[in-house]
Amino acid sequence: MSLVTVDLADRTPVRAVAPEQPRGASLAAPLFRIWRRRYLFATVFALVMGLAIAALMNITPQYVATGSVIVAEAEPGAHNASMAWIQKIGDPADIESQILVIRSPRLLRLAIDAGLAAPVLAECRYAAGGGRPGPISEKKDAACTKLTSDRNALVEYLQKRYSVLSSGRSRIITIGYRSPLPETAQTMTNALIEAFLDDQREAQASSRKAASDWLHTEINQLDASIRADETRIQTFRRRKGLVKGTNAPISAERLTSISQQLSAAEAAKADAAARLGEIESRGARGAETAPAVLASPTIGALKQQLSGVAAQLANQSTLLGANHPAIRALTTERASLRERIDQEVRNVTQGLRKSYDASNALAQALRTQLDNAKTEAAAAMDDEASIEGMVRNAEIQRTRYADLVKRAGELETERRILTGSTRLVSLAELPQEPFSPKAVPFLAGGIVLAGVLAAAAALLRDYTDQRVRTPGQLMAGTGAPVFAQLPRLEPRGLMGRLSDRRRDLDLPEALARARVDPVMQTVLRNLHAHLVLAGGGESRVILVTSSKPREGKSFTAFALAGIGAASGRRVLVIECDLRRPNFDASLGLGRGPGLVGVLRGEIAPAEAVVSAGRFDVIPAGTPTSESTDLLMSERMVEFLRWTRRYDLVLLDSPPTSVLMDASMLARHADGVLCCARYGRSQLSDIVETVGNLRRAGGVVLGIAMTMVRAGRQPTYDVMRLPEPRHAGDAR
Numbered sequence: 001m002s003l004v005t006v007d008l009a010d011r012t013p014v015r016a017v018a019p020e021q022p023r024g025a026s027l028a029a030p031l032f033r034i035w036r037r038r039y040l041f042a043t044v045f046a047l048v049m050g051l052a053i054a055a056l057m058n059i060t061p062q063y064v065a066t067g068s069v070i071v072a073e074a075e076p077g078a079h080n081a082s083m084a085w086i087q088k089i090g091d092p093a094d095i096e097s098q099i100l101v102i103r104s105p106r107l108l109r110l111a112i113d114a115g116l117a118a119p120v121l122a123e124c125r126y127a128a129g130g131g132r133p134g135p136i137s138e139k140k141d142a143a144c145t146k147l148t149s150d151r152n153a154l155v156e157y158l159q160k161r162y163s164v165l166s167s168g169r170s171r172i173i174t175i176g177y178r179s180p181l182p183e184t185a186q187t188m189t190n191a192l193i194e195a196f197l198d199d200q201r202e203a204q205a206s207s208r209k210a211a212s213d214w215l216h217t218e219i220n221q222l223d224a225s226i227r228a229d230e231t232r233i234q235t236f237r238r239r240k241g242l243v244k245g246t247n248a249p250i251s252a253e254r255l256t257s258i259s260q261q262l263s264a265a266e267a268a269k270a271d272a273a274a275r276l277g278e279i280e281s282r283g284a285r286g287a288e289t290a291p292a293v294l295a296s297p298t299i300g301a302l303k304q305q306l307s308g309v310a311a312q313l314a315n316q317s318t319l320l321g322a323n324h325p326a327i328r329a330l331t332t333e334r335a336s337l338r339e340r341i342d343q344e345v346r347n348v349t350q351g352l353r354k355s356y357d358a359s360n361a362l363a364q365a366l367r368t369q370l371d372n373a374k375t376e377a378a379a380a381m382d383d384e385a386s387i388e389g390m391v392r393n394a395e396i397q398r399t400r401y402a403d404l405v406k407r408a409g410e411l412e413t414e415r416r417i418l419t420g421s422t423r424l425v426s427l428a429e430l431p432q433e434p435f436s437p438k439a440v441p442f443l444a445g446g447i448v449l450a451g452v453l454a455a456a457a458a459l460l461r462d463y464t465d466q467r468v469r470t471p472g473q474l475m476a477g478t479g480a481p482v483f484a485q486l487p488r489l490e491p492r493g494l495m496g497r498l499s500d501r502r503r504d505l506d507l508p509e510a511l512a513r514a515r516v517d518p519v520m521q522t523v524l525r526n527l528h529a530h531l532v533l534a535g536g537g538e539s540r541v542i543l544v545t546s547s548k549p550r551e552g553k554s555f556t557a558f559a560l561a562g563i564g565a566a567s568g569r570r571v572l573v574i575e576c577d578l579r580r581p582n583f584d585a586s587l588g589l590g591r592g593p594g595l596v597g598v599l600r601g602e603i604a605p606a607e608a609v610v611s612a613g614r615f616d617v618i619p620a621g622t623p624t625s626e627s628t629d630l631l632m633s634e635r636m637v638e639f640l641r642w643t644r645r646y647d648l649v650l651l652d653s654p655p656t657s658v659l660m661d662a663s664m665l666a667r668h669a670d671g672v673l674c675c676a677r678y679g680r681s682q683l684s685d686i687v688e689t690v691g692n693l694r695r696a697g698g699v700v701l702g703i704a705m706t707m708v709r710a711g712r713q714p715t716y717d718v719m720r721l722p723e724p725r726h727a728g729d730a731r
Helices: 025-036 038-058 081-087 093-103 104-110 118-128 138-149 152-161 184-238 250-289 297-319 324-417 439-465 473-480 496-499 507-517 520-537 553-566 583-587 595-600 625-634 634-645 662-667 683-695
Strands: 062-068 161-167 171-180 423-426 482-487 539-545 571-575 616-618 648-652 673-675 699-709
Touching: 025 038, 025 439, 038 439, 038 553, 062 184, 081 553, 093 161, 093 171, 093 184, 104 152, 104 297, 118 138, 118 184, 118 496, 138 152, 138 520, 171 184, 184 324, 184 423, 297 324, 473 482, 473 683, 473 699, 482 673, 507 520, 507 553, 507 583, 520 539, 520 553, 520 673, 520 699, 539 553, 539 683, 553 571, 553 648, 553 673, 571 583, 571 595, 583 683, 595 616, 595 625, 595 634, 595 699, 625 634, 625 662, 662 683, 673 683, 683 699
Parallel strands: 482 699, 539 648, 539 673, 571 616, 571 648, 673 699
Antiparallel strands: 062 171, 062 423, 161 171
8 A cells, every 4th residue: 555645536446356365265255244244134034034934823734635546557367468558558658648637627527526516615615714713705705606616617726736746757646635624635636536547447448338339239230130041041941842851951852762762663573573474484384383472371371281182182092993082072172272273373473463563653653753853852952052152151140140249248248347457556545744834844944045035135235235345445446545444443342342233432432442442543543644644744734524424534533633643743623514513512622613703704713723632623613504605715715724833734524425515625625535434335425525526626645444343454563572581580
């Protein structure tokens, strides 16, 4: 910091380069800023925490009941799942589509149909009353009643309270409902789960029912077609005479029968012809020996009788003569038997001839019938071929009919035992503890939020705060050097040391404390040295001013006066605040004409001087509103010329932002010392003050920062010397 006075009126202020921050400053700087705004931090923190506690006490507890279902699961018995089904299992897109189905208004309406209007109405009225018993307003009651009549409004109401989420990467979907009533939460959750499961079963059952209905339609049509074909076949058979026999069609059996009969007739004819031929070939006498004749029992009996009569005749002939009556009788009997045998042979021959003729006639008739039967059989075969085609078609239809009946039975069985690809994991249980608000997380969140908001408010307030805190700010903004940083004089007691917003000390008390404060004395000596070196050792008239009231200019003037007087200089302090003077009241100097009387010509300057111990003081005197005119007068110039008899003259002016008095005085002063209060003076006000003083013709020597926090003043303390040692002490 240069000790040479430089007029920087025409110099463009430059921004001070921030010094390199030490390690850990990135964290310490925000903490320091928050500590600097700790009152704002504490206020915002307490306010947010109060709101959080009030919200915790007034928010209606919410209960959440949850249940879960598993989707895309293979049906019972489906051991050989298709590739499409395998790809479907665990597919996130399929899970998401199921979630959208559950949240769809259609499914919510299905759940509403299960009788959810009454629980929703009770929940709405409970929430409208804030969870407190008692009637609610008509407007709220009407809004709740509307839910029971307007299904769209009820669907929107439920969509805000249902939560449908997938459980990680699994196929389980969790369904929940939030309600201030635990029973309602359980009822609503289970209603939606049941509606979803029923809808899934109905969706799959409907497809099977449609297939079953189609199968039954086809079965009925096939049954009617089969019946019509059978009727047509029977009608054709009856029309064509294609009556079935025992083992074959009647025409075939008839042809077979005629063939058999014809064979039998031919055989009988041949047999009769053979026998007749034997008889005729043997002649009249030899016919008796023919097998056919011998086969006749009558002829056999007659021959036996004839043999007996012949034997008797032979016996009698030996005894009797030819004319013996016995011989004659036997001869007659023998002739009679022969006659009868011949007659029987003729009868046998005639019978064989008749048998032959009958067999021949039968064979001819059967042959005619056989020809007719063959013709009929051929026609019947053609008809049977036609019938076989009809029967084949009927059999195909019967087979299809049997397959359709079997499939219809399977579909009906599946529909009755169908569980679907979605099944229940667990229904919602009655919640015992409220889901929100939970005291510990809620208060923890409140603490975090309060801390964040309070820190944000403190940092924002600190970053947007342009109040003076470092010399670099003033040097960069004004281009003027900072001569000194006057420490704040701490009030007595622990609380006074811990507080930044402690009361300002009265001027007499502050001056008394400054005289015994070593740091303050060191800083004041440095400031006095700057002012002396800036004047080259000659008498100096220094204007001490500030941009706003209560920024320490009066204290600085008196403290500098004390330091100057202690160094052997004659010092005069002049109160130039003619509108609101306070020297007489603060220092007990007594009311007198003062500077106002001098400027009005009522008294001489020497008469206005009041001794304040080691230095002199000229108070302002009687307050006046003509301060600017008086300070601009020629008497003020003559008065300042008179003050040159002192080594150091300090002019305590009013703030520059209030009056133009300081600007008027700056033209006549040798230099200006601006005071800026640490943590209160705005940088923009200081910059404007310095600029106005320079434009008025004043020379701004430097700036003194007042009421700086303790420990921020650069000092060079006196080294402690060792205690003197005596010769007798060394042993």
